[in-house]
Amino acid sequence: MASDINAFSRLETKRQEQVPQALARLVVVALFIALWALLLVARIPMPRPFLVVLLLESAFFALYLQIVPRFPNVRSIEIAQGVMLAAEIVFHTAMVYFLGGLSWLGAFAYVFGLIFSNTFLDLRRGFVYTTGASLAFASVILLEATGAIPHYVFMAQGPERYTDPRFVTTTLIGGMGVFYSIYLWVNWVGFQLRQERDTAVRAQDGLLEARADLQRANEELEQRVRERTLELEAVNAALRENESRLRTVIENAPVVLFSVDREGIFTLSEGKGLESLGLSPGVAVGTSAFEMYAEVPEIVANIERALAGEAFSTTVELQDLAFETHYAPILDGSGEAGGVIGIATNVTERQHAEEALRRSEAILRGTIESTEDGMLVLGPQGALVHVNARFSEMWNMPDDVRASRSTQAYVDWSFKQVEDAEDVYARLRDAFLAGEEGFETLNLKDGRIIESYSRPLYHGSKVEGCVFSFRDVTQRKLAEETLRVSEAKFRTMAETVAAAVLILQGTNLVYVNSAAEELTGYSRDELVKMDFWDLVHPEYRELVRERGMARLRGADLPNSYEVKMVTKSGRERWVDLTAGLIDYEGKAGVLGTAFDITERKRAEEALREHANRDPLTGLLNRRAGIAALDERLHSARNEGRLFAVLVLDLDRFKSINDTFSHETGDNALLQFAQVVSDLVGDRGVVARLGGDEFEIGLDGFGIEEARSFADRIHTELRELHDAMPGDAVARFTVSIGIACSPDDADSLLQLGRLADKLMYQAKEAGGGRTRATGRTGREHAA
DSSP states (O other), X not given: OHHHHHHXXXXXXXXXXXXXXXXXXXXXXXXXXXXXXXXXXXXXXXXXXXXXXXHHHHHHHXXXXXXXXXXXXXXXXXXXXXXXXXXXXXXXXXXXXXXXXXXXXXXXXXXXXXXXXXXXXXXHHHHHHHHHHHHHHHHHHHHHHXXXXXXOOSSOOOTHHHHOHHHHHHHHHHHHHHHHHHHHHHHHHHHHHHHHHHHHHHHXXXXXXXXXXXXXXXXXXXXXXXXXXXXXXXXXXXXXXXXXXXXXXXXXXXXXXXXXXXTOBEEEEESGGGGGGTOOTTTTTTSBHHHHTTTOHHHHHHHHHHHTTOOEXXXXXXXTEEEEEEEEXXXXXXXXXXXXXXXXXXXXXXXXXXXXXXHHHHHHHHHHHHSSSEEEEEOGGGOEEEEOHHHHHHTTXXXXXXXXXXXXXXXXXXXXXXXXXXXXXXXXXXXXXXXXXXEEEEEBTTSOEEEEXXXXXXXXXXXXXXXXXXXXXXXXXXXXXXXXXXXXXXXHHHHHSSSEEEEEETTEEEEEOHHHHHHHSOOHHHHTTSBGGGTBOGGGHHXXXXXXXXXXXXXXXXXXXXXXXXXXXXXXXXXXXXXXXXXXXXXXXXXXXXXXXXXXXXXXXXXXXXXXXXXXXXXXXXXXXXXXXXXXHHHHHHTTOOEEEEEEEETTHHHHHHHTOHHHHHHHHHHHHHHHHHHHTTSEEEEEEETTEEEEEEETOOHHHHHXXXXXXXHHHHHHHHHSOSSOSOOOOXXXXXXXXXXXXXXXXXXXXXHHHHHHHHHHTTSSXXXXXXXXXXXXXX
């Protein structure tokens, strides 16, 4: 920071030096221009080129004054100053020439320029400037004396004056003497001034640096104070929060926190865990622990042991509960135990869980030992957890390697028998370290082929180990080799079958037949660039994935199963999918065949729908209706909603058939079914139990709501009959019984029986009525 301030100070100083120099030169040039104008007014001849040089010089210094303060660094200003001095020499030399040689005005211009410029220059730069001016002056004299340039005459003079060797010699010697004398004198004076200036500048730089250091120290101190204040505030807040948490933990933790004094008297008894013992917090304070637990000698002995100065943990059985308890003595100033503090945690459920875990481990070990696969289980850091007998048999494991129980010994012995062991081992190790599932085919030196499948063991989201399973697939691989030989035949056959044939390697489709194009709507070129999962309906992807992984693990699964696929146009197609492992073009793959069963599925759905529907009214029949009603009731009961069941029977329906015809009776049933279906909508279920008897389930309906609904049925029937022309129409009424869950009963069977009983009561009362039970239940005539 101090160096930045010093650099800025030098730059400002350098800029400030240039301003007075440029202004002074502008003033002098302005005086010369005024002198020229005065002489012109006095009719004393002056050369016009001299005026032009003065004007150019004034323009140059005016421009210099504008641009130099904008330069970004000291170096650029120093270069500009050198350019200015060189330009000044050029201007002064031009003045001497146009004033007719060494006239008094030209010499005055040179002398003034030397005095002024050397005031601002050090010895080296002043010497360079003086030498440049002397060389320019001498060059003009010599060029005019030799006639190399014409002598500029603006007043009558003797020409021999400029060609006389003595004049030229004395002019050169005199001019040089005057120039260098001025240089030495001015620089001596300027040296003294520069020393004083540099001393002042250094003092100023020191002050600026000291001020910057002081400011930086103050800022650092303020920052440390702020940070310390924030730390203290955070610590205080944490202390308050911890205090609050501790108080909350003591009051609500499912533990028992207690302390007793030297006499065994309870001084503290807190914690939510007391509830499991039938005690309240603080109730035991002031009571003797020795008396309270006199019948539990283990607790008395533990307290006495802690009072003797020992800290320990143990498990205590109390009221059929297990408590893991930690005892610690409370030491006084002399180091003696003045009491005991303890914490007890109910571990009953944990002990049960541990016992269940032990049983589960025993079952798992038995399962692992009974499988045909060789199993190797590794724990954290690759420690050997379990290996079954089949693994040792498969790898011809010597007794000393088995007895070592060393993971490295097992791995070294096994991989001695594997071709390309280093590459295979590296892949298995990488999968294990990455916590990923791995699959490898191991070619053994004795000709056998073993498939290895590895799967990580997780504890929460952390990988804690890995399970390796090995299966001898030598015979299967031989069969696959035979299959590869017949691959050409397979292709011919695949193109002729009606089923879609798909071959996958990974999830990429590598072969499809023409039937697959027809099934999916994609061309063969499109399919072989696609991912298989793009064809499987999203609802069935997990099923297909699980079956694929299970098949890799050797699980015994059905050969085929039904899934949905999605075509290029977005249509859903049902297929009967069969999948199996194959070796395709030297790589493992999956062969799938898919038969389009969409039309069969539609037919089956239509048959199921037909089987569930009453053929006359289209309502659910008795079997499907009762199942739907029971499902609705179960859902309502689980979610705490009301559910009403209505049993309905058409009054004197037999007389309609006898008076009119069975066709009229059927029309009456259709009319009634349409009325109740429109009224129920999606709020419930309507079913025809048989003949002229119907049952309705209404979700969220209590007795009053169900009664209002029954009234609407009576009203709709009357309005329907009134709108029918003529007198010879089948007019009928309906009797309705209502029962509601949970007030009347919980099961559909009980609700149906009660509603049926109430319906018959309504019918016996004259029909066209509704009868319900409960506080609001009463007979109501239509």
